[in-house]
Amino acid sequence: MTSDELIWRIAGGSGDGIDSTSQNFAKALMRSGLDVFTHRHYPSRIRGGHTYVEIRAADHEVQSRGDGYNFLLALGDSFARNPKEEAYYGNEELKPLSENLDDLREGGIIVYDEGLIDDEEVADIDLEARAEENDWHVFPMDLRALAREHGREVMRNTAGVGVTAALLEMDLGHIEDLMEDAMGGDILEANLEILHEAYDTINEEYDFEHELRAPEGSHDTEQALLSGSNAIAYGAIDAGCRFIAGYPMTPWTDVFTILTQNFPDMGGISEQVEDEIAAAALALGASHAGAKAMSGSSGGGFALMSEPLGLAEMTETPLVLVESMRAGPSTGMPTKPEQGDLEFVLYTSQGDSSRVVFAPGNIEEAYEQTRLAFEIAWDYQLPSIIIYDQKLSGENTNVDVEFFDRDPSPDLGATLTEEELKEAAHDASGKFKRFNYDEAENNVSPRSLPGQQGGRYLATGNEHSPVGHISEDPDNRVAQMTRRIEKLESIREDLDEEHASNQTYFGDETAEYGIITWGSSQGAVAEAVERLNENGYPVKGLGVSDMMPFPEREVTDFLESVDEAMVVEMNATAQFRGLIQKELGRFGDKLTSLLKYNGNPFEPAEIVEGYEVNLEGEDRQPTAQVRIEPAAGD
Amino acid sequence: MSAFNAIGEEREIDRDEFTPGVEPQPTWCPGCGDFGVLKALKQALPEVGKNPEEVLTVTGIGCSGKLNSYLDTYGFHTIHGRSLPVARAAKLANPELEVIAAGGDGDGYGIGGNHFIHTARENHDMTYIVFNNEIFGLTKGQTSPTSPKGHKSKTQPSGSAKTPLRPLSLSLNAGASYIARTAAVNPNQAKEIIKEAIEHDGFAHIDFLTQCPTWNKDARQYVPYIDVQESDDYDFDVTDRREAAEMMHETEDVLNEGTVLTGRYYVDEDRPSYSEEKHAVGEMPDQPLAERYFDDDAEWERSYDLLDRHT
Ligand SMILES: Cc1ncc(C[n+]2csc(CCOP(=O)(O)OP(=O)(O)O)c2C)c(N)n1
Ligand code: SF4
Numbered sequence: 001m002t003s004d005e006l007i008w009r010i011a012g013g014s015g016d017g018i019d020s021t022s023q024n025f026a027k028a029l030m031r032s033g034l035d036v037f038t039h040r041h042y043p044s045r046i047r048g049g050h051t052y053v054e055i056r057a058a059d060h061e062v063q064s065r066g067d068g069y070n071f072l073l074a075l076g077d078s079f080a081r082n083p084k085e086e087a088y089y090g091n092e093e094l095k096p097l098s099e100n101l102d103d104l105r106e107g108g109i110i111v112y113d114e115g116l117i118d119d120e121e122v123a124d125i126d127l128e129a130r131a132e133e134n135d136w137h138v139f140p141m142d143l144r145a146l147a148r149e150h151g152r153e154v155m156r157n158t159a160g161v162g163v164t165a166a167l168l169e170m171d172l173g174h175i176e177d178l179m180e181d182a183m184g185g186d187i188l189e190a191n192l193e194i195l196h197e198a199y200d201t202i203n204e205e206y207d208f209e210h211e212l213r214a215p216e217g218s219h220d221t222e223q224a225l226l227s228g229s230n231a232i233a234y235g236a237i238d239a240g241c242r243f244i245a246g247y248p249m250t251p252w253t254d255v256f257t258i259l260t261q262n263f264p265d266m267g268g269i270s271e272q273v274e275d276e277i278a279a280a281a282l283a284l285g286a287s288h289a290g291a292k293a294m295s296g297s298s299g300g301g302f303a304l305m306s307e308p309l310g311l312a313e314m315t316e317t318p319l320v321l322v323e324s325m326r327a328g329p330s331t332g333m334p335t336k337p338e339q340g341d342l343e344f345v346l347y348t349s350q351g352d353s354s355r356v357v358f359a360p361g362n363i364e365e366a367y368e369q370t371r372l373a374f375e376i377a378w379d380y381q382l383p384s385i386i387i388y389d390q391k392l393s394g395e396n397t398n399v400d401v402e403f404f405d406r407d408p409s410p411d412l413g414a415t416l417t418e419e420e421l422k423e424a425a426h427d428a429s430g431k432f433k434r435f436n437y438d439e440a441e442n443n444v445s446p447r448s449l450p451g452q453q454g455g456r457y458l459a460t461g462n463e464h465s466p467v468g469h470i471s472e473d474p475d476n477r478v479a480q481m482t483r484r485i486e487k488l489e490s491i492r493e494d495l496d497e498e499h500a501s502n503q504t505y506f507g508d509e510t511a512e513y514g515i516i517t518w519g520s521s522q523g524a525v526a527e528a529v530e531r532l533n534e535n536g537y538p539v540k541g542l543g544v545s546d547m548m549p550f551p552e553r554e555v556t557d558f559l560e561s562v563d564e565a566m567v568v569e570m571n572a573t574a575q576f577r578g579l580i581q582k583e584l585g586r587f588g589d590k591l592t593s594l595l596k597y598n599g600n601p602f603e604p605a606e607i608v609e610g611y612e613v614n615l616e617g618e619d620r621q622p623t624a625q626v627r628i629e630p631a632a633g634d
Numbered sequence: 635m636s637a638f639n640a641i642g643e644e645r646e647i648d649r650d651e652f653t654p655g656v657e658p659q660p661t662w663c664p665g666c667g668d669f670g671v672l673k674a675l676k677q678a679l680p681e682v683g684k685n686p687e688e689v690l691t692v693t694g695i696g697c698s699g700k701l702n703s704y705l706d707t708y709g710f711h712t713i714h715g716r717s718l719p720v721a722r723a724a725k726l727a728n729p730e731l732e733v734i735a736a737g738g739d740g741d742g743y744g745i746g747g748n749h750f751i752h753t754a755r756e757n758h759d760m761t762y763i764v765f766n767n768e769i770f771g772l773t774k775g776q777t778s779p780t781s782p783k784g785h786k787s788k789t790q791p792s793g794s795a796k797t798p799l800r801p802l803s804l805s806l807n808a809g810a811s812y813i814a815r816t817a818a819v820n821p822n823q824a825k826e827i828i829k830e831a832i833e834h835d836g837f838a839h840i841d842f843l844t845q846c847p848t849w850n851k852d853a854r855q856y857v858p859y860i861d862v863q864e865s866d867d868y869d870f871d872v873t874d875r876r877e878a879a880e881m882m883h884e885t886e887d888v889l890n891e892g893t894v895l896t897g898r899y900y901v902d903e904d905r906p907s908y909s910e911e912k913h914a915v916g917e918m919p920d921q922p923l924a925e926r927y928f929d930d931d932a933e934w935e936r937s938y939d940l941l942d943r944h945t
Contacts, residue, residue, distance in 0.1 A: 224944035234937030242923050243727060266935040267919035267926065269726055269912075274752040278719040281712070285723030288710055289690070289731065290924030293723070311713050401941055408934040412927050418639055429655030429706070449924060450690040450708035450724065451638035451731050458702060460711035461695075469658050470703060470711075 002216045005058035007069035008164065009103075010157075011096040014042055014051045016075065021157040022053035023396070024182065025164075027225050028174035029057040030398045033218035036225065037523075038396040039065035041600070044250075044334040050099050059217030062397070063362065063523030067605040070108040070212055071168075072100055073160045075143065076116020098125045107135045109210055111163050113156060115144030137210040139163065139202070146198060151190030158191045162198030168214040172199060222401040228366045228392035228520075229254035231399075232322060233262070235370025236294055240410030241320070242268035243293035245282035247275055249301045250334045251393040252324040256296070276301035280308035280321060288317050288459060290449040292374060292410065296322030296386075299341050300331060302348070309383055310349035313484065315459040316381040316435065316447070318413065320373050325389040327599055336599030337391035339519055340571040342579065345387050346548055352481065354488050356384035357547040361504055361522030363397050365545060367404070369502060376494075378413025380444055380487050387547065389570070391601045392520035414446040421454040431467040432457045437479040438466075442490040445483075492549040503554050507540035508533050514562035515541045515611070516555075517569060518576045521602055525568050528607035539611065544576075550583040559587050564631075566614055568607055572597045574629055593629035594622075602626070637928035640687030641730045647680040654706045661700065667844025667856075668697055668765055670818025671736070672704055675763075677821075678828040679707075684732050692721035694737030694746060696772045698765035698844075701736050715746030722758040722908075728924035729909055732832065733760040740770045743779045743799050754808035754837050759907035761831040761838045764801065767846035775849030782890055798890070801841045802882040802899055806875070811836035811902040813878070815885065817843035817856040820896060827898065836907045843894065862897035872901045 008025070012018050019040065026036045034057040042051040056066045074096040097112050098121055104110070110131070112122075122140075131138050141163060147156035158179075165172055172195065179191055226234075233255050236244075242263065246256040260270035269286075273279050276297050283295035297305060302323045312319040325341045327333035345357055356376050360366040366388065373384040416424060424446070425433040434457035436445045445466075448455025458468030463480060465471040495502070504522060507515075507529035517525045522543035529541040542558045544551065559565055559580075565587075567577040574593040581588050594610040596602055606624045613622050621628055653676065662668045679689060689707035693699040695714035702709030708731075712720050721735040742750055742764040753762070769787075770776040777790045780801065784793040805813050812834040816824040824842070831838035843856045862868040862881065870877040878900035885895040912918035919926075926932045 222945055224941045226944055230944070234940065237935070237937045237940075240927070240934065242919075242926070243723070245723065262940060264916050267921070267923070269918065269923060271723070271726070273719065274748050277716065278749055278752070281716045281719035282723035282726075285692070285710075285720035286727040286923070288720070289724035289727040290927060291727040292927070293727070307713050307716065311716075315710070401938070401945060404936075404938040404941060408936045410927055410932070410934050415927075417637065417928065431654070431706075449638070449728075451641045451688055451728060451924070453639040453643075453687060456687055456706065456708055458709040458711060460703075460709075461713050462711065468709070469654075470700075 002213045003211070004215060005056060005062070005066065006071060006168065006212065006214055007054055007056045007066050008071040008073065009052050009054045009069045009100060010073045010075065010160065011050070011052035011100050012075035017154060017157050018051055018053055018075070021161065022055055024178045025161055025175070026055045026396060028178055029055065030223050030225050031174040032170070032214070034059060034215055035062050035217070036396070036398055037062040037065060039601070040394045042335050050096065052100065057215060059215045063526050064604055065601065067603045068103040068105045070105045071164065072104055072108065072110045073164060074100065074110065074112040074117060075156060075160055076113045095121060097121060101125065101130065104134070104136065107211060109137045109139070109167055109212055111139045111141060111160065111167070113143040113160070114140045115142040137208070139167070139206060141201070143198070147194055150193045150197060155191055155194050158194045159198040162195040163202050166199040166202035167208065167210070168212065170214045223398040224401050225396050225398050226363050227254070227394055227396045228363055228388055229258060229394070231363045231366035232370045232386060232388070233258035234404070235367040236320070236374065237262065237266070238406070238408050239371045239374030240292045240408060241294050241374060242266070243283065243286040243291040244268070245271040245273055245279040245295050247273060247279050247297065247301060249298045251326060251390040252296050252298045252301070252322060254393055255322055255324070276304035277307060280305035284308050284312050284317055284319055287319050288450070290412070292378065292412070294320040294322065296324065298324045298326050299328050299344070302341070302345070306348040309355065310351065310353055311461045312383040313349070313353050313355065314461045316445070316484070317459065318377040318381050319383040320377050320386070321383060322386045322388070324393050325387065327597070333599050335390065337389040337520070337601055338571055338597055338599070339389055339521065339569050340575070340597070341387065342547065342575040345385055346579070352485060354485060355382060355548065356491060357387055358384070358502065359387045359519040359545050359547050360392065361519055361543045361545060362392070363399055364403060365502070366392060369545060371409070372499065375409065375413070376491060378411065378415070380442070380491055381414055381447060382487060387519065389520050414444045416446050416448055416455070418453045421448055421452060427467050430456070433466040434468055435464060435480060436466045437483050440483055443483045443487045488549040495546065495549070496553070501554060502545040503551055504543040504545070505540070506530070508538045509540060511538035511540040512563045513537070513539045514558060514565035515539060515607065516544065516558065516565050516567050517541070518544045518547070521568050521570055524602040524604050525607055527604040528611070531604060531608055532611060537611070547579065550579070552583060555580060556584055559584070559590060563590070564592070565590055566592050566594050566610060568594045568602065568610070570596050570601065589631050592631050594626055595629060596626040598625040637925055638728070638730065640685055642688065643685045644683070645685070647683065647685055649676055649680050651686050652676045652679055652706050654704065658703060660704045662697060663848045665845070665847040666697065667767060667818035667846065668701070670821060670824060670844060671763060671765060671842055672701060674821060674824035674828050675705060677825045678832065682829050682832050684832070688730070689732045689734065690724055692717045692724065692733065692735045694741035696738035696741045696770070698736060698738035698741065715741050715744070716749065717741070718746060718749040718753040718762065721760055722753055725758060725760055726909060728922045730922055734763065734832070735760060736763040736765065738771065739764060739766045739768065739780045740778045743801055751804070751808045754805055754810040754839060756908040757809055757811050757836045757905060759835055759837070759909060761828070761840070763840045763842050765844045766801065766841050767844045767850060769846050769850045771846050771849060800882070800886040802886060803879065805839045806879055806882060806900055809837070810839040810900070811905045812838035813900040814898045815841040815843065815896050817859050817894065817896050818845065819857050820859055820861070823861055823896060830898070834901070836902070836905055843896070856894045859894040859896050862895050872898050875900070
């Protein structure tokens with residue numbers, strides 16, 4: 001007997017190894033043939049505080065965290081040394097058991113650590129009565145004592161995994177393999193003992209009445225478990241990026257760290273510098289001198305990058321920046337996702353400035369669009385930005401390994417060799433016409449690199465002549481400005497013709513109701529649409545990734561084909577909906593918004609409910625912390 | 635064959651090669667000290683055997699920032715205060731380039747102060763020339779970080795309440811390994827110092843006194859100046875940090891009283907440059923990054939070599 005899906009939540013204190021334990025368990029589930037999706041919830045603190053990780057595993061594709069969950073492993077917090085006394089951390093009260101019960105589905109399983117969880121807490125919440133009411137199956141176990149007996153207290157996570165495996169009738173093989181990869185010697189031995197002891201104890205001492213079992217599945221090809229940050233970092237590597245500069249800021253730090261750790265082995269350079277202005281300026285300097293370079297940050301740090309961003313544009317220096325959104329304004333909620341920086345990223349920097357902006361919707365897209373961001377930046381000599389968020393950054397899903405098997409492209413795009421420079425246009429003084437507008441194909445004027453014979457020119461953030469001298473000549477201004485701005489049109493054509501669409505379509509093609517979204521909300525929308533279709537509602541979905549240049553044709557076609565569309569995004573001011581209306585200049589009366597900005601990503605059920613409420617057309621709001629913004633005329 | 639043949643090319647280099655043939659002519663005011671820097675650079679570069687195409691000059695914004703518009707090398711005229719981060723990354727990406735950064739006192743010590751401290755601290759191998767005219771020139775005469783206390787301007791009409799910044803001492807404390815002060819009115823010394831700075835393997839900071847006759851009419855025109863190496867009154871060891879520090883303090887004290895001391899203040903030939911340090915810890919590739927993209931035989935490691943740890 002197996003179940004359709006398992007959503008396992010491990011809860012406890014930050015710094016207690018919740019993350020690494022869940023990472024390994026997710027991998028074990030993936031190795032057993034399942035598709036997995038992880039979701040991480042953590043407070044902005046280093047130790048203690050309520051944190052959990054959810055792993056959703058099923059024999060079919062999983063694109064979001066799902067709705068609620070069905071297995072809770074509640075570990076105490078070892079940093080709350082005395083669990084009998086109330087432990088408060090700022091405004092986060094650590095209650096790994098009671099905090100988590102609201103989302104536990106009927107028939108679910110609870111395993112909690114009796115050793116570290118307060119009896120009073122258990123009494124307070126009237127666990128017994130609630131369990132009865134919801135048909136929960138509760139297994140109190142002294143995981144701490146078990147871990148202490150065979151090793152050290154921190155190993156109680158392993159005991160928890162052992163208990164889980166026993167209750168779900170899972171084979172321990174994959175878990176053991178992963179432990180063997182990760183550790184050795186006495187530590188491994190102790191962990192294996194704990195794992196088996198926990199597994200056996202459950203089997204010997206408890207009767208199970210619950211129906212939940214681990215699903216069974218199989219993969220035809222080898223899978224890898226990757227986060228969005230991994231995918232972006234690897235996309236950059238395959239695009240030939242070998243220079244990164246940055247300053248730490250959650251959640252961008254992940255990409256920065258992954259590249260920094262890998263670069264020494266692949267001849268790349270990473271620089272942690274004094275601030276984000278410097279970081280982006282370094283990436284720009286490296287790019288100017290001939291490296292494929294990137295930088296990035298999260299909202300607050302990206303704010304500082306607007307100067308170098310504009311400079312990259314004016315000097316037509318290729319550059320890739322990543323912007324990993326978290327809830328704002330200002331420092332906001334550092335560890336919580338939001339899609340609130342869209343307008344900021346699109347319009348930051350002075351003048352008629354423009355750049356390319358991609359918002360990948362899942363792990364595969366994060367990889368592909370990062371590669372594309374590099375390709376376009378170097379082909380068209382302008383900055384391109386990957387905008388994503390804390391959710392995509394940290395969630396792990398399995399990807400077919402073959403998906404990555406392609407050629408690296410360390411190509412510098414529109415950059416001349418010395419041979420080519422000999423043929424290129426120069427002015428009377430012998431300077432290379434680097435910003436030539438007469439012969440620009442696709443509005444691109446190929447560049448030279450410092451140190452090349454015959455390529456001397458001046459790059460400047462001021463308006464400039466073809467060789468780069470500062471110029472306020474009106475004719476030159478118009479020619480240069482027009483060429484720079486029209487690059488976006490050339491890019492749009494290029495994207496439409498040369499590249500498979502970056503937009504993702506799902507659901508019933510003939511439907512007259514559409515749900516449109518962008519970035520990391522795509523997975524939850526896709527699942528909601530699937531569910532609505534299964535329940536007989538004709539709905540289709542579109543996940544848009546190209547933010548600039550905007551895929552006018554595709555979005556127009558989609559919106560023309562429906563009577564009504566709901567725009568789903570994680571912010572309070574409907575920024576993406578605003579973008580659609582600005583870019584297309586119509587559809588204002590067809591669009592409603594479903595907005596969520598409480599720090600947690602959408603669950604598919606919330607979108608389903610949003611659809612229902614919207615269709616009913618009553619003056620009511622959905623029950624969850626989401627908001628409907630009605631349509632408004634053009 | 636290199637992709638950067640201009641680098642290290644050995645030939646007789648004419649001074650005129652550093653002067654743009656057609657346009658533009660400098661737009662600096664008559665008598666501006668900035669002409670002195672331009673001239674000294676044009677003399678120094680051929681003398682140290684540099685070919686215009688292997689030199690990258692990176693400037694900020696201000697009258698000073700226009701330097702590379704009038705000097706015919708590869709150039710990057712960046713934005714206010716940001717020349718150093720751009721310059722040091724260009725050097726990291728292609729260590730074979732001769733990188734010279736330049737800017738004004740407002741640009742380098744004000745808005746770009748943080749970058750100055752960190753570039754000096756890391757000891758990047760480059761030359762940094764700060765045109766110190768004790769004023770904001772291009773924005774029409776506001777008080778700068780090096781303006782003397784009590785200096786009156788449109789933005790400090792009652793006289794500046796701020797003590798001027800001490801660039802030499804700051805530079806020493808931040809970690810620069812070559813520190814000198816020279817003046818536009820002293821062309822021979824200026825040229826020699828620029829040559830030394832270029833040849834120095836580390837961060838060479840030159841506080842270059844440039845008079846601004848337009849906005850700083852009251853300012854001492856940095857004459858008469860005293861060359862501390864030439865004068866018998868000053869005897870200190872430029873390689874000794876403490877002696878150098880003391881000499882810098884004295885120099886900075888007396889400048890406010892109208893005595894202009896110039897010369898080399900600190901030279902540390904032993905301190906490894908940043909890229910050497912980075913190389914030593916295994917974070918700097920052997921081959922210039924920029925070169926690799928033109929190298930058909932270069933091995934490009936791929937991400938899927940990294941995927942094993944994810945399966
Ligand atoms: C971010 C920013 N702030 C302000 C300015 C305006 N600005 C241009 S030049 C300058 C002052 C330059 O003074 P300094 O660096 O001493 O150079 P000088 O003109 O005296 O050579 C200022 C404030 C600018 N261009 N950018
Ligand atoms: S304003 Fe001053 S610094 Fe600027 S060019 Fe004129 S004299 Fe030189």
